Amino acid sequence: MAKNYGFLICILVMVMDIIAGILGIQAETAQNKEKPMKIWLFDCRYPSHQAFKLGVAAIILLLLAHAIANLLGGCICIWSRDQYRSATANRQLAVAFQIFSWIVLAVAFSMLIIGTLANARSRKYCGIFNHRFLFIGGILCFIHGLFTLPYYVSITAMRREEKRQQTLGPAVIRT
Template sequence: MGKFIGIFACLFIVALDIIAGILGIKAEAAQNQEKHLRLWIFECKEPSHDAFVLGLAAVTLLGIAHVLANLLGGCTTCTQEELDKASPSKQLSMACLVFTWIILAVGLSMLVIGIISNHKSRASCGFTHHHFLSIGGILCMVHSLFSVAYYVTSTSSLSE
């Protein structure tokens, strides 16, 4: 029964991250459909409400997936001394945990920058900000890989 719950948890986390990635990429597409005027590195564009909403949904799903992965994976070694003495499986688990946090930070930053640039009050001119939403969407998908790797390695290290 525990294996089925683990498989379901992994599939659910992957589904949330992939949906968040698709929403981020669709938000980029919605942003690119708006009118914009470009002169060298400066660009004037109108914000896209659809891109704003899709980006916000992507951020929410990425956050939920990250919280679920961390809650289900747990923390088996939390100090440097324990990590130095830990088995390779536990060390790999901690490495995956660190990578999920790094990918979360970068992915959320990219999505939030894209969301802010599409807020209704942000109709302005400035430097070009391309592909923040799509890069954030791709990082959502990468997050799913490391989240599942973290969950699998952390639960396998518990049985040691």
């Protein structure tokens, strides 16, 4: 009898994304606790080692959540419009959520990296506007979870559907 670990994987991925988001927001808070210094239009801050550590932890958890969902769910591709039209609803949903999760991952990862590297410097940094990279990256971690979870659910449903069709034999195609 095969065991279904899909529910546990969904919970694990969602918890990892939530913790990554919380860590990103806490990193922004730690960064804002550092002493600001204004020079004309520039807003200068000293780097925060606590913000750096929290940012690195958020990045690692975000990447782990994405890797777990994609490695255990599998990658699915549709190469043409005809394939997309003939695909089942679960396959279409899996492809859409996979694309959105990759886009959100790229933006969240970039934001977290920029915010974390700003705190890795050994000297103060200055900018014309107030950077909220860690906060935005943390919020995007939550959104990443909202796209990754349905991706994993739809891809497992698609695989079960395909397995059921293989055991029952080819279905009659209606035109």
